Amino acid sequence: MKIAIIGGGAAGFFAAIHASKPGNEVIIFEKSPKILSKVKISGGGRCNVTHQPLEISKLVKNYPRGEKFLKKAFRHFAIPDTFDWFQSRGVKLKIEPDGRVFPVTDSSQSIIDALVREVQKLGVEVRISTGIKAITPTKSRFRLQSEKGEFEVDRVIVAAGGFPKVDGYTFLKSLNHQIQNPIPSLFTFNAPKEPIRDLMGLAVPDGLVKLEGTKLNYRGPVLITHWGISGPAVLKLSAFGAEWLHEANYRTKALINWNANFSEQSYVDHLLAYVQNHPKRKVFAHPLFDIPSRLWVHCCENSGLSETDLFGNISKKSMNRLIQNLFCYNLEIDGKTTFKEEFVTAGGINLGEVDPDTMQSKNHPNLYFAGEILNLDGITGGFNFQAAWTTGFIAGSAAKN
Numbered sequence: 001m002k003i004a005i006i007g008g009g010a011a012g013f014f015a016a017i018h019a020s021k022p023g024n025e026v027i028i029f030e031k032s033p034k035i036l037s038k039v040k041i042s043g044g045g046r047c048n049v050t051h052q053p054l055e056i057s058k059l060v061k062n063y064p065r066g067e068k069f070l071k072k073a074f075r076h077f078a079i080p081d082t083f084d085w086f087q088s089r090g091v092k093l094k095i096e097p098d099g100r101v102f103p104v105t106d107s108s109q110s111i112i113d114a115l116v117r118e119v120q121k122l123g124v125e126v127r128i129s130t131g132i133k134a135i136t137p138t139k140s141r142f143r144l145q146s147e148k149g150e151f152e153v154d155r156v157i158v159a160a161g162g163f164p165k166v167d168g169y170t171f172l173k174s175l176n177h178q179i180q181n182p183i184p185s186l187f188t189f190n191a192p193k194e195p196i197r198d199l200m201g202l203a204v205p206d207g208l209v210k211l212e213g214t215k216l217n218y219r220g221p222v223l224i225t226h227w228g229i230s231g232p233a234v235l236k237l238s239a240f241g242a243e244w245l246h247e248a249n250y251r252t253k254a255l256i257n258w259n260a261n262f263s264e265q266s267y268v269d270h271l272l273a274y275v276q277n278h279p280k281r282k283v284f285a286h287p288l289f290d291i292p293s294r295l296w297v298h299c300c301e302n303s304g305l306s307e308t309d310l311f312g313n314i315s316k317k318s319m320n321r322l323i324q325n326l327f328c329y330n331l332e333i334d335g336k337t338t339f340k341e342e343f344v345t346a347g348g349i350n351l352g353e354v355d356p357d358t359m360q361s362k363n364h365p366n367l368y369f370a371g372e373i374l375n376l377d378g379i380t381g382g383f384n385f386q387a388a389w390t391t392g393f394i395a396g397s398a399a400k401n
Contacts, residue, residue, distance in 0.1 A: 001025070003399055004144060004153040006132050008035035011371025011388040011395075012159035013115045018396030019157065020122040027153075028124060029146070031131030031160075036112045038161070042385070043100070047108030050082045050389070051382040052099040062383045064185070064240045065346055066376025070387065072356035077393040079386060089114045098232075100381050132160075136174050137364055155366045155399045157359075159392060162345030162372035169348075175364060180375040182347030183246040185239045189254060190335035191228035195298075200226040202292050208260035209233045212253035216241040219260045224295075227337055229254065236379040238336070242346045250336045256329040258299075259289045264327045271323065279312025286311075289326060299325035344384060348375040359395035368395040 001024050005016045008030030016026050028035075039047055051062070056074045060067045083093055083101075091114045092104040103110040119126065127148075134145040135156060144151040162182060163169060169179045191197065207222035209229070216237060223231035238245065245252065262270070267289070274288060284307045287296035297307075303321035305314065314322070349369050353362050361367040370391040378384045 001155065002153040003027070003155045003157065004029060004132075004142070004151065005157045005159060006135075006144075007159035007161055007371070007373070008032075008126060008128065009159065009161055009371065009388070010036065010039050010115075010385055011161075011373075011392040012157070013119060014389050014392030015157045015159055015368075015370045015396035015399075016124045017115070017118050017122060018393050019155075019399045020124055020396075021400055024400065026122070026124045027151075028119070028126045029130045029132050029144070030126065030128045033129045035126060035128060036115065039111055039115075039385075040108050042108060043102060045108055046102045046106045047111045048100050048102060048380075048382040048385065049086065049093065049111055050079050050101045050386045052095045052101060053079045053083070059383075059386075062381065063376060063378045063387070064242065066351060066374070066387070069351045069354075069356045069374075069376060070390070073359075073390050073394055076357070076397075077390045081393075082386060082389050085389075086111070086114060089118065098381070133171055134174060135171065135367075137367075142367070155368070157368040157370055157395045157399055158349075158373050159370040159395070160373050162348055162377075164345060166347075172349075175361070175367065177353055177361065177363060178350040180347045180350055182345045183242055184336065184338070184344075185242040185346040185377050186235050186344040186380060187238045187336040187338055188225065188230035189228045189234055189238070189331075189333045190250075190337055191254075191331050191333055193334070194228070194331055196224055196331065197226055197228065199224045199294050199298060202295055203231060204258050204290075204292065204295070206260050207231075207233055208257040209237050210255040211237065211241055211244070212255055214241070214244060216244060222256065222258075228333070229256075229331065232380060239344070239346075239377065239379045245336070250333065252333050254331040254333050256331060257327050258291055258295065258329065259326070262289055262327070264323065267323045267327050271319065275311045275314065279310060281311050282307070283309045283311055283314065291326065299329070344377050345372065346375070346377050348373050351375055357394070358398035359391055360398060366399070368399050370395040 003019045003026045005012045005028045060071045094104045136143045203223045208219045210217040218233045218237035220233035221231045287293045359368045371388045
């Protein structure tokens, strides 16, 4: 039996490995001259291969799109299976304090080498610079068209990744699958008119960022950059708010609580207590609430205070404005920036047309999908690779027989 894998990335390699058995001819078609290129650059070249083990019910909460679909898929192959697979092939993994998992070598090459070794051992053929332009179902097979000729195969696993524009999915046209329009996910917020950019490089460890007029919010580290704000809280919020932000043309207000451990009332209570205990201290010189000093001064200036003001002399109006700047800082967002190498696309093949237990198309027998070609995506932390391993494993295992 001849099985074609379209795409030489993480999902494609994993699908090829699990589709292999004696008697099967498995071929990976990769349009670019390089294989596993996203694995290579992921995590700053370290490859964030998965996340620390989580129960499936908690794991799926890290996927803005595809939660219900993956709940079924993860029953077949979840995070502990990823650990077992790589470690049994000599790739030791480590869990970092934030839950991200990397090879102990801190090199993505360890992951690439393990996948390539396995493919070579199993006799999988890899054809680079061979892009598939069209897939046409015939009576009982599929015809693949490429610049290097036509190929007839029995089964096809499409693992071509996500595309930034809908015309990237043209090669699937004859299969009549519904494509969810692709939109960006995992990006930072631009704030070109905001003076806070002067504090670039400054970070708070536990902020809360909300999008005004929505219930969308995320808690975690927030980083101020020369273009706006970034950090895990912002990136994760961008993923869950991808559709809303796209419709808003990336223009909105972000409301920031610089220390998520404090509610508005607790800011009030702590500030009043400090005023009572230290009325003679200068406000600028004594940052509170674990706020970095430069950010504290910025919030004070925004509140109408000067460097000579004492805590005991703060007016009620300035006090209220300071609490507002600490608890609900208003930031005008205008635009986005792709976060380093974390280019993730929301959109792709409609999940309702794919069986999560086999990754087989509900429209065409012997046609399977894996990875980001599907309309599913995760937040940062190894979740997108975990979805790739899981869907690749299921598609390959189902196509094998």
